[in-house]
Structures are given as C-alpha cells and as structure tokens.
Amino acid sequence: MVETTYYCDSCGDEVDTDWGYFCESCSVWRCDTCGECAGEDNHDSRVHVWDYRPDRFRPKGNHRTEALFGVELEVGGHKSTIANVVARHDHLERHLYMKEDGSIRGVEIVSHPMTLAWARKEFPFAPLLE
Numbered sequence: 119m120v121e122t123t124y125y126c127d128s129c130g131d132e133v134d135t136d137w138g139y140f141c142e143s144c145s146v147w148r149c150d151t152c153g154e155c156a157g158e159d160n161h162d163s164r165v166h167v168w169d170y171r172p173d174r175f176r177p178k179g180n181h182r183t184e185a186l187f188g189v190e191l192e193v194g195g196h197k198s199t200i201a202n203v204v205a206r207h208d209h210l211e212r213h214l215y216m217k218e219d220g221s222i223r224g225v226e227i228v229s230h231p232m233t234l235a236w237a238r239k240e241f242p243f244a245p246l247l248e
Contacts, residue, residue: 128152139223150220162197164205165216165225172215172230179236186231194224201225207246214246 123132127146138149177186193200201216204227208214212230219226232241 126152150223162201164201165197165218168218168220168226170215170217172211176212176230177232178213178230178240179233181231181233184233184235186233187237188231189227189229191227192219192222192224193227194222197225200227204246207242213241 122135124135124138124140124147125131126133126138126149128148129152131149131151133147133149138147140147179186197216197218204214204216204225213232214227214229217226217228229241237243
C-alpha cells in the first residue's frame with residue numbers, strides 16, 4: 119500500500135502528498151505551507167517575485183489594430199535550471215520574464231503581450247520547449 123500522507127518535518131502537521139514534497143538534498147518532508155527547505159539552493163536573481171510587473175509595456179506585433187494575448191507557463195523544478203533555459207533564448211527579457219510560482223515550487227514563464235500573427239511568425243516557441 120502506498121502512503122498518501124506524511125508529517126511535515128518543519129511544522130509537524132500531517133499532510134497529503136499532493137500538498138508537499140520530499141527534499142532530496144535534505145531528506146525531509148515539507149508541506150506547501152512551510153515552503154522550500156532551507157537546504158535547497160533554489161534562488162536565482164533572474165526570477166522575479168510573484169507580483170512583478172515589467173517597467174515598460176512591450177507589446178509585439180500590430181497591437182493598435184489586433185488583439186493582444188500572452189502566455190503564462192508554469193514550470194516545476196529548480197529555479198536556476200529553468201532560468202538557464204529561458205536565458206539561452208531571451209536573456210534580456212525582450213519577450214519573456216520569469217516570476218516565482220509557489221503553487222508548483224517552480225517558475226512561471228510569462229510573455230510580453232503579442233498579437234497572434236506576430237507569435238506565429240516571430241516567437242521562438244519550439245526551441246524554448248525542447
């Protein structure tokens with residue numbers, strides 16, 4: 119039988135495995151309420167706080183006559199690993215920026231607004247998803 123609950127090593131609460139994780143580097147269970155384990159090296163300055171908004175509005179395409187849309191992609195994993203992949207494609211944040219996402223213990227990759235025509239022709243979706 120597979121265990122579906124555990125006791126958080128930080129607060130001691132009994133928690134369902136869907137609401138926490140096991141830190142491999144520290145060998146401890148953490149609930150989502152307590153957050154990341156102190157032993158995890160999961161900080162990256164390229165990943166902004168969750169409520170970050172860019173200083174400038176940078177729409178792509180003919181935004182005066184066409185509707186704009188954006189992408190918010192939640193990616194679970196170590197922030198620095200995810201940030202390295204995104205930085206290889208857009209290190210100046212011309213098209214993408216990253217924000218913390220505690221719901222998945224990872225990063226939310228956010229695009230600047232773009233028209234559908236611009237996205238189909240110009241946006242490098244395929245290399246980013248490899």
